[in-house]
Amino acid sequence: MIKLTDVSKKYEKEMVLKKVSLEIKKGSIFGLLGSNGAGKTTLLKTMAGIYKQESGDLTIDKQTVFENPTLKQNVLFIPDLPFFFSQYTVKQMAEFYADMYKDWNQERFDNLQKVLDLEVNKKVARFSKGMQRQVAFWLTLCTMPEVLILDEPFDGLDAVIRQKIINLIIQDVADRNMTVIISSHNLREIEDICDHIGILHKGSLILEKDIDDLKSDVHKVQIAFKDVPTSLFESLDIVHQEKRGSVHLLIIRGNKEEIDQLIKQTNPIVYDLLPLTLEEIFVYEMGGVGYAIENILV
Amino acid sequence: MFDLDLRSRQPIYEQLVEKIKELIVNDVMKTDEKLPSVRTLAQEMTINPNTIQKAYRELEMQGYIYSLKGKGSFVDSLTKNISAEEIEKIRNELQKRLTEAFFIGISKEEIYTLVEHTYLDVGGDRKND
Incomplete structure (x- = not known):
């Protein structure tokens, strides 16, 4: 289990993380979302033990990560720009990894070569951006990590490779109970694979929840009436309201059955209740903290 | 094995619950038949194992399946205990x-x-x- 208690981090005078508290269970796939510059990468690097927090506690399986080489054997981080030694071939990189990580799995390395179909004797620098990322996954997965921390991991991967990589990650989660933390801007992608998500904004964690709970807590309602019952709107916890012609579009927080009942009592002519997509949740939650989408006219 | 719509707004675990229920109700899956293990299903469908676990738990709660420790999940006889x-x-x-x-x-x-x-x-x- 990964546990953060009031973790704060600053760069010189600028506070980048403000008292972030978070728990990630073993075997979970956690999605970290956030506005640009929210501190996602800083948070991931702190979890990976690359940065040291100014205050607060951060433990993985009750051990501190920072400067703990034994623990770091099984905590792997892939940055948004994967790093390789210049002039090294894939094979030389693999030898380096095999030296560094005691759980290095050569058999898996050879098997993955067939899956990814990349040349081992080619210099990594000569590969394309997407292929370099594949190499990063290839090397990392062969160290048999317990915790895998990924910063914008699917950037630059085509749909087929992305699916392959996600499948490999999921196998490790199913087989070895690996914990995965993913930051991404591609909400569609995160929605499909994560079971928990957290939203970071200006260094604070504004939300952390089971993704299905999150979805069953907010609903999108499209509704039209002959006579608009004003009392209905008062009795609902409305996050957002819009009117398009005679159709009202509402984002409502609360229990699905209760909302359903309240609305049905008013005999609407048109009525649809839909779960929200993660993208919509993100937009409305961010709107709640003053990071709204405004239609900009230039 | 199950056809899920990843673009749908409906949560994946709910879709799974409904698909499996449909198979059981229509007798495609018979009483005491073993359901695929969480591991196999996760791998085959590229779905988070936690999501599958959740769907199985929900089905068990609703009385459609039962699970035996260390053996897996099985289709329950329907008429007995639908909640x-x-x-x-x-x-x-x-x-x-x-x-x-x-x-x-x-x-x-x-x-x-x-x-x-x-x-x-x-x-x-x-x-x-």
Whole structure:
């Protein structure tokens, strides 16, 4: 289990993380979302033990990560720009990894070569951006990590490779109970694979929840009436309201059955209740903290 | 094995629950048949194992499947223990659809025939098998 208690981090005078508290269970796939510059990468690097927090506690399986080489054997981080030694071939990189990580799995390395179909004797620098990322996954997965921390991991991967990589990650989660933390801007992608998500904004964690709970807590309602019952709107916890012609579009927080009942009592002519997509949740939650989408006219 | 719509707004675990229920209700999966393990299903469908676990837990709670420690999950005999909540839910849905049916002018007799047909299709009174 990964546990953060009031973790704060600053760069010189600028506070980048403000008292972030978070728990990630073993075997979970956690999605970290956030506005640009929210501190996602800083948070991931702190979890990976690359940065040291100014205050607060951060433990993985009750051990501190920072400067703990034994623990770091099984905590792997892939940055948004994967790093390789210049002039090294894939094979030389693999030898380096095999030296560094005691759980290095050569058999898996050879098997993955067939899956990814990349040349081992080619210099990594000569590969394309997407292929370099594949190499990063290839090397990392062969160290048999317990915790895998990924910063914008699917950037630059085509749909087929992305699916392959996600499948490999999921196998490790199913087989070895690996914990995965993913930051991404591609909400569609995160929605499909994560079971928990957290939203970071200006260094604070504004939300952390089971993704299905999150979805069953907010609903999108499209509704039209002959006579608009004003009392209905008062009795609902409305996050957002819009009117398009005679159709009202509402984002409502609360229990699905209760909302359903309240609305049905008013005999609407048109009525649809839909779960929200993660993208919509993100937009409305961010709107709640003053990071709204405004239609900009230039 | 199950066809899920990843673009749908409906949560994946709910889709899974419904798909499996459908297979059980239509007798594609028989009583005491073993469900695929969480691991296999996760791997085959590229779905988070936690999501599958959740769907199985939900199905167990609703009385569609039972699980044996270390052996996996199996289809439960249906008539025994479908929860009262689930029955109530289906009853409400039926009522809602019937209201709509009457509204658009389907006659009472037609609905009776439909009920008869469906009843025969599922093999009569399965409770007394």
